[in-house]
Amino acid sequence: MTTRGMKGSATEISRRNLLVAGAVAGAAGLPRIAEAQRGGGGRIVFANGSAYDTMDPHATFDVGRVAYRLNCYDGLMRWVDNPPKLEPWLAESYTTSEDGKTYTFKLRQGVTFHDGAPLTAEDVVYSMERILAVKKGAYPLFAPLVAPGSTKALDRHTVQFNLTTPSAIFAATTHDIYVVNSALLKRNERDGDWGQAFIGRNDAGSGSYIIRRFDPARGFLAQRFDNHFLGPAGVAEIDFRYVAEVNSRVLGLIRGDFQGTDPYMPQDQITRLQGDSNLNVMEAESTRLFYSCIHNQRAPMNDVNFRKALCYSFDYDGWINNILGGSVVRNTGVVPNPMWGAPKDLAGYTYDIDKAKWHLARVQAPMREIVVAGMIGYEQSIQAASLLQNGLTRAGIQSRLLNEPWPVVSNKMRDPEQMYDLLFLWRSTYYADPHNWAGEILHTERHRGGNASYYSNPEVDRLLEEALATPDQAKRAPLYEQVARISSEDAAAIFIHNTKWYGPFRKNVSGVRFCPIGDGQEMRWLSIA
Numbered sequence: 001m002t003t004r005g006m007k008g009s010a011t012e013i014s015r016r017n018l019l020v021a022g023a024v025a026g027a028a029g030l031p032r033i034a035e036a037q038r039g040g041g042g043r044i045v046f047a048n049g050s051a052y053d054t055m056d057p058h059a060t061f062d063v064g065r066v067a068y069r070l071n072c073y074d075g076l077m078r079w080v081d082n083p084p085k086l087e088p089w090l091a092e093s094y095t096t097s098e099d100g101k102t103y104t105f106k107l108r109q110g111v112t113f114h115d116g117a118p119l120t121a122e123d124v125v126y127s128m129e130r131i132l133a134v135k136k137g138a139y140p141l142f143a144p145l146v147a148p149g150s151t152k153a154l155d156r157h158t159v160q161f162n163l164t165t166p167s168a169i170f171a172a173t174t175h176d177i178y179v180v181n182s183a184l185l186k187r188n189e190r191d192g193d194w195g196q197a198f199i200g201r202n203d204a205g206s207g208s209y210i211i212r213r214f215d216p217a218r219g220f221l222a223q224r225f226d227n228h229f230l231g232p233a234g235v236a237e238i239d240f241r242y243v244a245e246v247n248s249r250v251l252g253l254i255r256g257d258f259q260g261t262d263p264y265m266p267q268d269q270i271t272r273l274q275g276d277s278n279l280n281v282m283e284a285e286s287t288r289l290f291y292s293c294i295h296n297q298r299a300p301m302n303d304v305n306f307r308k309a310l311c312y313s314f315d316y317d318g319w320i321n322n323i324l325g326g327s328v329v330r331n332t333g334v335v336p337n338p339m340w341g342a343p344k345d346l347a348g349y350t351y352d353i354d355k356a357k358w359h360l361a362r363v364q365a366p367m368r369e370i371v372v373a374g375m376i377g378y379e380q381s382i383q384a385a386s387l388l389q390n391g392l393t394r395a396g397i398q399s400r401l402l403n404e405p406w407p408v409v410s411n412k413m414r415d416p417e418q419m420y421d422l423l424f425l426w427r428s429t430y431y432a433d434p435h436n437w438a439g440e441i442l443h444t445e446r447h448r449g450g451n452a453s454y455y456s457n458p459e460v461d462r463l464l465e466e467a468l469a470t471p472d473q474a475k476r477a478p479l480y481e482q483v484a485r486i487s488s489e490d491a492a493a494i495f496i497h498n499t500k501w502y503g504p505f506r507k508n509v510s511g512v513r514f515c516p517i518g519d520g521q522e523m524r525w526l527s528i529a
Helices: 010-014 066-072 121-134 170-176 182-187 246-255 267-274 304-311 316-323 353-360 379-395 406-413 438-442 458-468 473-489
Strands: 002-004 043-048 077-080 085-088 091-096 102-107 152-155 158-162 209-215 219-224 237-242 279-294 370-376 399-405 422-427 493-506
Touching: 043 246, 066 209, 066 219, 066 237, 077 170, 085 091, 085 170, 091 170, 102 121, 102 170, 121 152, 121 158, 121 182, 246 267, 267 279, 267 493, 279 379, 304 353, 304 379, 316 379, 316 493, 353 379, 370 379, 370 406, 379 399, 379 422, 399 406, 406 422, 438 458, 438 473, 458 473
Parallel strands: 043 237, 370 399, 370 422
Antiparallel strands: 002 091, 077 085, 091 102, 102 158, 152 158, 209 219, 219 237, 279 422, 279 493
């Protein structure tokens, strides 16, 4: 067995090679809770560009709605800070078998849910089974690895995951096994629904905050949980509100109606906020990949020449330098530039209408009008769709723009019949490993999940599976580099840029700890003057 606990020399840690690079294996202790003031008062109002349509932590798996998951629920491990580090959370240590298929976690004792019930290994088992049963949220992440009934509670504070295949990333993904109060949900089940109707509007967590009010048209309000195992958070209440229009979020922040807001907005709005003496606009390098899905299984996009014509029709330089003012960095492939496994010599595509027309002339399928989608509340997505349409028109491709809110987009992505021809969106960081992008965006098994392009290439699948079964990062990196090159040649998607995080907060807010996993929306560290 390989042990990952809260102690260990540098030599011991270097041997813990099944955990993702950049993370402290098993973590080196509790997160630095002393850095924030605990038990203060006040309320933080945060304006979000994406609607909250549910409070079920197993129903969503996106950054747009991550706030209720991060703040109201706990996982076995948690990613914190930037560069991301994997810290112990509900688990205090874990071990892995030599074959990489068995992970055994020791839970902290004395952890309670918001209703006072003790959190035990049985709740972890129930939460894993529930994810697999409801087939939503992080289900595509765990379904290939964890068979129903295979997770065991060895005792009240020990849980064992028995994987179907070795996985070099499993510990890194346990952040997304949000643990729910199994007794509470079982009491509120209706017709075998795993408590979905109940938890969609009610609280069943152990996190730093307790859900007190939820309105899909407005957002959610949560109150501090003073008995959290890390101690009480620094702010008494958090109020996350759905505000679709960027200008409304910006004006509200300037007026003081909001203390923070979604950081991904047009560059002119960021510049406007930076010029306000009452605001702090924090800047950090992120690994949030901006790209456009291309529906690879629908004509004419199932012809590689048509997909290449699409890739040559986007004005990358105009987008990065003119529209975004040089605030982002060109990213030519599926893995973000700062992450290991990203090939440094991948040229990618340029804006070249002549090349687009050359490939278009070789397309066999009949031409038709294609639908290019953006997301309401995410202005950059809409702007990019419009910019591509300009290029498509020059190349001779007819297109129609369609902008819809994220909950609608999210549902359509999971249905190949409803999925748009093209969709501009971001792939956020859910765990700090190249597989977070290459595996989730490209593997055939991620159809109806992260692979909204419905891309499929047997060689790419083989390389990704080999990378997952390989514990050594030095051997994994070239596999992801190959995947990036193949998917670029296949024009699997339009890969555009790697994003910087510009987090705007009022100056009376302190303690913000940005992490790419969660985009700085974990409120427990904050205090307000």
